[in-house]
Amino acid sequence: MPLSDIARAVEDRFHRDSIPVLKRKGWRPRVIPYNGYGTAGNAQATAAAGPSGPSGTTSGQSMARVLARMVMRPPNAPKEGPLFVSLPERLPASPSQARDIAVTSLAEAQRGWRVFIDAPVPYLPVTVRVGSRSVRTRADHNGYIDVVVRDHDLAPGWHEAQIDAAGAGTVRCGLLIVPPGPRLGIISDIDDTAMVSHVPRVLVAAWNQLVKHSSAREPVPGMAQLYRQIQAANPGTPIMYLSTGAWNVVPTLRAFFRRHGFPDGPALMTDWGPTNTGWFRSGIEHKRTELRRLMIDLPEITWLLVGDDGQHDPLIYGEAARQHADRIAAVAIRRLTPAQQVLAGGLTVHPMGIGPEARTLAEADVPVVVGTDGYELARLLPPELLTTAAYR
Known part of the structure; x- marks a missing residue:
């Protein structure tokens, strides 16, 4: 056995x-x-x-x-989320700060390792x-x-x-x-796409989710604004957050998204731990499976796929675009710096220029844009995605 x-x-x-x-x-x-x-x-x-x-x-x-x-x-446990709650790391300097802490921090400034108890x-x-x-x-x-x-x-x-x-x-x-009918939808990765990570990807779980306070995490600049601009131009656009992170952190992610202005949307996570095929679940297969399921469950939606080039998003999105070009409006990849590439577990040489990820994405018959943040991606994406209701 x-x-x-x-x-x-x-x-x-x-x-x-x-x-x-x-x-x-x-x-x-x-x-x-x-x-x-x-x-x-x-x-x-x-x-x-x-x-x-x-x-x-x-x-x-x-x-x-x-x-x-x-x-x-x-x-006496919280209604949802972590089993234990700790005090905030910073003290309020004014009544308004005290109110903000009471609303957003006291329930969310928990040590992340408690999420998994x-x-x-x-x-x-x-x-x-x-x-x-x-x-x-x-x-x-x-x-x-x-x-x-x-x-x-x-x-x-x-x-x-x-x-x-x-x-x-x-x-x-x-x-x-x-709503029924043809429309645009967004599928977004989370780590290094919506949320900035400053530690090696192999330690993200041990740092962002097990050690850091949720209030200390940083959003990728301009990404929330990009998603809201697309939704404003295309009413009824759903957003799905697709990640290899654990289901346990979803309540904390909800608070992060609310605090930084990200649109509401389901988060499709995974469960960690041993499976019948190995010690840990495959993040690549999880994303492939959920992408296929979204296309089946929501057959009238044409998707904008948003990820980063830290590991496998270009490969996964490129495969989806090659197999379902009529269902993919565009692919947007956040380019990490060389230092971020190393932390994300990627190559020391920028992977968007070499390897199967770049080749797979280049072979996809859909628009592909690469930028450092949401603001640059917004300038490079096809204008109709951000200015007109092209999918209504």
Whole structure:
């Protein structure tokens, strides 16, 4: 038996054995919700548009993808996110600063290693309700649910799905229902694309997510403005944040995005730890799989793919563009400095000029732009993406 299988079996056994002990200490199941996405059928879209709304919408069954995790928590634990909260590192110098800290820092200035102190509840019975529809399921062996509810009655826009888990009560999670019809969408990487990392990529988990306070992370200049400008020019543009980071950090990422003006959107992360194929999940395969699923789930969207050249985004996006050129509006790559390249685990020579990543991207029959930040990418992208509703 491979060592990774043994490690996975040990992990599962530890989780199962820990639940009775935690229950005796007063801990109970808790649902940690994540934002999901879906589509609206013709009836919902027509009702939302009203008598004077658009006609000629594409037929199709509505669907919604609901994501969450079941964990054990003590009664006084935060509603979501880390199990423990620490004091902020800086003291307020004025009443306004004290108010800002109270709102944005006290709940978010936790040491990131506490994010991973979670005891998942495997196989917990769960009922998911989206509009008038409901689906019964069970959490997987790591406590996650990833459920599709079809033929719901929700109109386009943000809604809430309802998750009822045995012993955990009812929790609501955000659900972005995308309007029908051809439109533009954004898929954005997070580390080194939306959020700046100053440490080696192999230590990002140990630094950005395990040590640094969330309030100390820095946004990539101009990236939030770029996404908002695209959404303003193309109303109804959804944004999906696709990352190889762990699901555990999603609550912290939400606060980071709100603080720095990034548009709301589902974050599609991954689960760390041993799998049936190895010690760790493949970040490349995770992104490839989610890209394919987004194209299947949202078939009328043409995507703008945004990433960085630190590791594999040019290769993954280039493959997607070669295979689905009609579904990719453009590829935007943030160029890292030579020092950032080394920290990101890339080559000491700029990888956009050599190697399979550059060749794959060059062979894609879509516009490709490379810039150092969101401001430069905005100047280089096709103007119609930022100034007119080309996909309406």
